[in-house]
Structures are given as structure tokens and as C-alpha cells.
Amino acid sequence: MGFLGFRRPDGRWGVRNHVLVVASVSCANGVVNAIAREEPGAKTVTHPEGCGRGPADLEITQRTLAGLCRHPNVAAVLAVGLGCEFLQAPVLAEAAREAGKPAQSLVIQQEGGSRKTVLRGVEVVRGMLAEAAWARREACGWERLTVGLECGGSDALSGVTANPLVGAMADRLVEAGATVILSETTEMIGTGEILARRACSPEVAAKVLDLVRGHTRFVKESLGPLAGLVISPGNIEGGLSNIAEKSLGCIVKAGTSPVNEVVPYGAVPLRKGLVIMDTPGSDIFSLTGMAAGGAQIMIFTTGRGTPVGFPTVPVIKVASSSEL
Numbered sequence: 004m005g006f007l008g009f010r011r012p013d014g015r016w017g018v019r020n021h022v023l024v025v026a027s028v029s030c031a032n033g034v035v036n037a038i039a040r041e042e043p044g045a046k047t048v049t050h051p052e053g054c055g056r057g058p059a060d061l062e063i064t065q066r067t068l069a070g071l072c073r074h075p076n077v078a079a080v081l082a083v084g085l086g087c088e089f090l091q092a093p094v095l096a097e098a099a100r101e102a103g104k105p106a107q108s109l110v111i112q113q114e115g116g117s118r119k120t121v122l123r124g125v126e127v128v129r130g131m132l133a134e135a136a137w138a139r140r141e142a143c144g145w146e147r148l149t150v151g152l153e154c155g156g157s158d159a160l161s162g163v164t165a166n167p168l169v170g171a172m173a174d175r176l177v178e179a180g181a182t183v184i185l186s187e188t189t190e191m192i193g194t195g196e197i198l199a200r201r202a203c204s205p206e207v208a209a210k211v212l213d214l215v216r217g218h219t220r221f222v223k224e225s226l227g228p229l230a231g232l233v234i235s236p237g238n239i240e241g242g243l244s245n246i247a248e249k250s251l252g253c254i255v256k257a258g259t260s261p262v263n264e265v266v267p268y269g270a271v272p273l274r275k276g277l278v279i280m281d282t283p284g285s286d287i288f289s290l291t292g293m294a295a296g297g298a299q300i301m302i303f304t305t306g307r308g309t310p311v312g313f314p315t316v317p318v319i320k321v322a323s324s325s326e327l
Contacts (some may be wrong), residue, residue, distance in 0.1 A: 004179070006148060007140040008299075009078070012103025016147040017075035018299045020138050021046045021315045022131045024081045024124065025068060027095055027108075028053030028088035034117050035083050038124040045081075045128045046314040054088035065090055067269040069098035070295030072106070076315045078135035079105040081127050083120065086112030105131060146180035146275065151293030151301040151316075152256045153186060155286040158306025160323040162252020165304035169321060172302070174258035177276050183257065184293050185277065188218045189284035190253040195219070198254060198279070203261040210265040214281055256304065269295035286311045290318065 008016035025048040026035045032049040039047045048071055052064040072080045072095050080099035084092030092108035099106035107127050114120040152169060154161060173183045191198065195215030202208035263276040269292045272278040280296060282289040286309065290301055294316045301316055303309070306323040 005142055005144040008143050009138050010141055011075050015075035016143050019076040020078045020135055021076055022079045022128055022135055023077045027082055027084035027090050027092040030085040031083045034111060034120050037121045041125045042128045044132050048314055053090040061089055067295040068095055070269050072099040073102040074315055076299055079131035081124060082108040084110050086110045149182040149298045150176060151184045151298035153289055153301055153303040154253055156305040156307035156309040158323055161304055161306040162255055165321045165323040166252055166255040169256045169302050169304055170258035174260055177260040182272055182275050183277050184280050184298055185257040186280050186282040186289045186293055187284050188214060188281050190250050191215045192219050192250050194250045194254050198262055201262050203263045207262055214265055268292045271297045
């Protein structure tokens with residue numbers, strides 16, 4: 004048993020076959036969106052980054068955007084930049100080509116302005132869409148699948164109904180050879196020792212503890228006496244009282260399998276099975292990090308409801324109650 008996917012030149016498999024138009028810098032967002040309005044068959048990634056930041060931020064931005072360009076759900080990439088930014092569009096196009104994908108870049112200052120870049124971009128994207136349409140799904144094993152786990156708009160039932168259900172699914176996928184990513188370091192506060200006991204080795208256990216304890220210290224330094232909360236007004240209205248309670252419900256999504264690896268934000272896991280990725284609690288940022296890490300599908304539990312999705316990755320919502 005397995006799933007039907009699109010075989011990529013780098014050996015990975017996609018569950019979708021998208022053409023991606025990505026901005027290398029926030030200054031190009033308008034042009035990227037204009038291209039998509041003219042050719043709605045393309046998917047877009049825009050963002051507020053790419054220039055005017057320190058080296059650490061730039062490194063994370065480049066790793067994340069390059070990961071999205073290499074993503075197995077993406078068939079081809081058009082990267083659009085302004086021309087004077089730190090993170091240049093040709094760098095992202097080259098990342099896609101390294102994964103064997105057709106990729107081009109356009110630089111607004113070199114093309115003669117926004118309108119000319121849009122016209123040229125639409126022409127490029129239409130050619131990519133026509134080529135991508137020839138792809139056909141093939142059967143492949145579960146070991147080719149990476150699933151990202153997320154929860155947002157949680158309530159008191161999330162840790163009782165939706166999250167345990169997803170945990171059971173995660174265990175079955177891991178048993179079948181797949182990779183499952185547990186995210187949101189903020190929502191692991193108070194559970195570091197529990198997760199560390201599940202680590203596959205002392206080295207991984209140490210990484211788990213360092214990650215959770217480090218984030219716990221940061222929250223305490225930032226919020227002082229309010230550090231025990233770190234939950235949203237909606238969480239409180241839904242019946243959650245503190246971050247430890249929320250975290251205990253959150254990690255149930257990861258089932259009972261051993262933790263095989265801890266990876267930084269946006270990094271591709273090197274080991275199969277259950278992996279922890281260091282992402283923030285923000286749903287959009289967390290989904291983006293797991294997508295950059297190669298997750299082809301996201302399973303997103305919610306108690307109060309949320310419309311959040313992702314351009315190139317299907318996000319499947321699991322409700323905590325029949326009413327929702």
C-alpha cells in the first residue's frame with residue numbers, strides 16, 4: 004500500500020503538481036500577485052523578507068524559500084526579484100534547478116519595470132503549466148511521504164478528541180515508513196522531559212531538552228509572571244487554562260513513536276519516523292517551516308476553527324467537536 008504521487012528528478016514524490024511563482028524579496032510581491040491574477044493556475048509565495056535584515060534572518064529566509072522551491076509538490080518555479088536585494092531571484096531559481104525542476108528568474112529592474120515583468124512572467128508561467136500538465140501520478144510507498152502536524156484555534160477538547168486521533172494516524176504512518184513532523188516549540192513547554200524519554204538516543208534526548216528548555220527560558224524572560232499562559236484569548240474561551248495544559252494536548256498529535264531527530268526551522272529531515280522541527284507557535288510560520296522541510300501534506304487540528312492553509316501543500320483540518 005502507498006499513495007499516488009508525482010515522481011521528481013531528485014527522488015522525492017509530490018502529492019500535487021503546482022507551478023510556483025515566488026518573490027525573492029517583499030518588493031516583488033506586487034508583481035508576483037499580478038502574474039497570478041493573469042494566470043490563476045499558478046501558486047504564489049509572497050512574504051515581507053529578502054532584504055534589510057541581519058545575516059541570521061537572511062539565512063533562514065533563504066533556506067525557507069529555497070526549500071519551498073525544491074518542494075516535491077512543485078513541478079516548476081518562476082522566481083521574481085527586484086534586483087538590489089540581498090536574496091536574489093536567480094539564487095532561488097538555481098535551488099529549484101538543483102532539484103531537477105524547470106526554473107527561471109525575472110528581475111524587475113532588468114526587465115524594464117513592473118508591467119514588462121508581469122507580461123514576461125505570464126508568458127513563462129503559461130509555458131510551465133503546459134509542460135507540468137503532462138505529468139502523471141504513479142504508485143509509491145509510504146516511505147516517500149512526509150506529513151506535517153499542526154494545531155491552531157485549540158480548545159479543551161483538542162487534546163481529547165482531534166489530537167489523539169491524529170496521533171493514532173501518526174503512529175500508523177511511522178510504522179509504514181513515513182516521516183511525521185511535530186512542530187510549534189512554544190506548545191512543547193512543560194513537556195520536554197516527556198518527549199526526551201521518547202528519544203531514540205541520548206543525543207536526540209539532549210537536543211529535545213535543549214530546545215524546549217531554551218524556549219521556556221526565552222518565554223520567561225520575555226513575559227515574566229505571565230509566562231505560564233502563552234495562550235491566546237480564544238484558547239482560554241475554549242476551556243484551556245495554561246500553556247502546560249495546552250502543550251500536553253498538543254504533543255498527543257505525535258502519537259507514541261520514538262523521536263528520531265530534531266531539526267531547525269525549514270530543514271529537511273534526514274531520518275524517517277517522528278521528527279521535531281523548531282518552529283514558532285504561529286500557525287502560518289509553522290506551516291511554512293514544515294513545507295520548506297518537504298512535508299507534502301499537513302494535518303491541522305482545531306477546536307475553534309481556522310481558515311489557514313498553504314499555497315502548495317494541502318492542509319487537512321480535523322475538528323475537535325461535532326459542532327465545529
